[in-house]
Amino acid sequence: MFEGMRRLHPRGPASQGIVVDSDGAMLGPDCVLVRRTPEGYHALAQSEAGVLQDLLLGPDAEHDWLFHQSRRIAQALADDHLIIAQILGLQMPIGELDVSRLKRLAALAPVLKANFNPDQPRVPAGSGRESGEWNDEGGGSALVPAAARRTQARGGDPDEFFDTVYSQISCSGAKARHRRDLAARLGGA
Amino acid sequence: MAAHESWYLYPHDRALNNPFGVTHGGGANVAYSSIDAAVSYWERRYGSVVQGATSAEDFVQRLYADKYNTKTADWSARVMGVIQSIPRHLASWKAKRDI
Numbered sequence: 001m002f003e004g005m006r007r008l009h010p011r012g013p014a015s016q017g018i019v020v021d022s023d024g025a026m027l028g029p030d031c032v033l034v035r036r037t038p039e040g041y042h043a044l045a046q047s048e049a050g051v052l053q054d055l056l057l058g059p060d061a062e063h064d065w066l067f068h069q070s071r072r073i074a075q076a077l078a079d080d081h082l083i084i085a086q087i088l089g090l091q092m093p094i095g096e097l098d099v100s101r102l103k104r105l106a107a108l109a110p111v112l113k114a115n116f117n118p119d120q121p122r123v124p125a126g127s128g129r130e131s132g133e134w135n136d137e138g139g140g141s142a143l144v145p146a147a148a149r150r151t152q153a154r155g156g157d158p159d160e161f162f163d164t165v166y167s168q169i170s171c172s173g174a175k176a177r178h179r180r181d182l183a184a185r186l187g188g189a
Numbered sequence: 190m191a192a193h194e195s196w197y198l199y200p201h202d203r204a205l206n207n208p209f210g211v212t213h214g215g216g217a218n219v220a221y222s223s224i225d226a227a228v229s230y231w232e233r234r235y236g237s238v239v240q241g242a243t244s245a246e247d248f249v250q251r252l253y254a255d256k257y258n259t260k261t262a263d264w265s266a267r268v269m270g271v272i273q274s275i276p277r278h279l280a281s282w283k284a285k286r287d288i
Contacts, residue, residue: 051201107218108204156197158278159285164198164224165191166282 006090016097020089022082025073027052027094028102030109033070034077041077043070048108055104056094066092190248192278193271245272 009017012029019026024041025034031052035042043049049067057066069088076085097105194210195202202208206221209231213219221227238255242248249268258264282288 047200048204051204054201107213107220156195156199156203158192158197159282161192161195161197162279162282163286164203 006092006095008086008089016102018089018092018094020073020082020086022077024077025070025085025089027056028097028105030102031105032109033066034074036077041074043067043074051108052105055108056101061093190252190268190272192275193268245269 007017009015009019011019011021011023011026015026015029017028020034022036024032024036026032033044033049033052035044044052044067046064046067049070050064053061053064053066069092073085073088076082076088191198191208195208198208202210202218204220205218206224206227207218208224208227211219211227211230219227221230235252235255235257238251239248242251246269249265249272252258253265261267
């Protein structure tokens with residue numbers, strides 16, 4: 001009768017689900033939702049939570065739900081209410097993570113780690129990575145594009161895209177030169 | 190090309206600094222330390238393939254011939270569609286930014 005019930009997982013490399021303990025909250029062994037730091041508990045950033053939500057909950061979930069839930073967990077832990085934090089964790093509609101989703105979370109983990117406060121420790125337990133480590137930056141021979149590209153149901157904002165690639169109006173000096181160089185290298189004017 | 194492969198830097202690709210949708214052998218997407226790092230990789234890997242291309246069609250066909258995407262049957266047409274839409278989006282962006 002308990003097979004269909006959600007459960008919390010112990011922290012560590014064998015974790016296949018949601019972890020909520022006094023050190024924070026995680027998804028699987030690699031993906032940190034809430035981190036304990038000397039200054040308190042920190043939830044991951046809104047944009048990164050959005051990426052995770054798209055991956056795990058799909059397009060029908062309430063906008064920014066995972067972000068707000070992570071913040072609620074962080075607040076409960078900060079208030080020393082571990083049980084409430086764990087109940088909040090159990091409210092996440094995420095069951096056992098299969099191998100495919102664990103791999104995708106592991107791929108995202110370095111990005112998510114990078115967007116916590118860089119002055120804080122950045123290595124979650126069981127990650128097996130060094131602080132701030134990124135995935136291969138292209139030097140590996142196994143990097144090939146788009147052979148099994150995911151289906152994307154929606155796109156980003158063209159204006160933000162052009163801001164990133166071309167924008168010269170909000171920066172000057174070396175940054176502007178860098179932007180111009182980047183635009184040229186990407187094929188722009 | 191980047192607009193197509195990242196869908197205008199869809200948040201997932203933006204978070205990974207991956208404008209070209211590069212994957213680990215067709216698996217998980219690669220994360221770069223910066224967009225500049227992603228561009229540098231792409232230049233090293235595909236610069237020679239597209240160098241000297243005489244048109245957008247030529248550019249896309251060279252990549253297609255190099256098996257840039259073997260999964261999507263109409264990949265070339267899709268990329269061309271995005272490339273052809275760029276002037277419109279770019280004009281809109283310039284107008285909004287008063288450029």
